Amino acid sequence: MSETENTSAETGNSGQFKPGQSGNPNGRPKGSRSKMALLLEELAEGEAEEIARVMIQNAKKGDAIAARAILDRVWPARKGARVQFELPEVAKADDLPGAVAAVNRQVAEGDISPDEAALIVGLLETQRKAIETSELAARLAALEERMGGK
Known part of the structure; x- marks a missing residue:
């Protein structure tokens, strides 16, 4: 069976896949990473420590952007901050x-x-x-x- 015959058998005559049937049933293999992630990792390999050191030095010199970047990683913003408000008793x-x-x-x-x-x-x-x-x-x-x- 050719590739086009296989596709028409899976999709029917309408050209759309049947409900519950994926267009790519195998999908991306588990654990695989995108090309961009691999490229960024390759670029940063061996440089991450030096980049962190420079960012810390810049933050110490008053660079607010560097300080914020470091603080966001070390001390992330709290989600769901506490709120004080008045609410009467609700029993019924x-x-x-x-x-x-x-x-x-x-x-x-x-x-x-x-x-x-x-x-x-x-x-x-x-x-x-x-x-x-x-x-x-x-x-x-x-x-x-x-x-x-x-």
């Missing part, structure tokens, strides 16, 4: 509108950023789902008890 679904309003107020007052508020409201949404699931489970259990009792 009726408490959620007040909690969201409190978050919105703090955004309006500049106490927290809109991005931080979006994360907080996402957490409140997860809490809402948990509350609803718990309430539905309790209602279902009560219904089952009533049905089983008859």
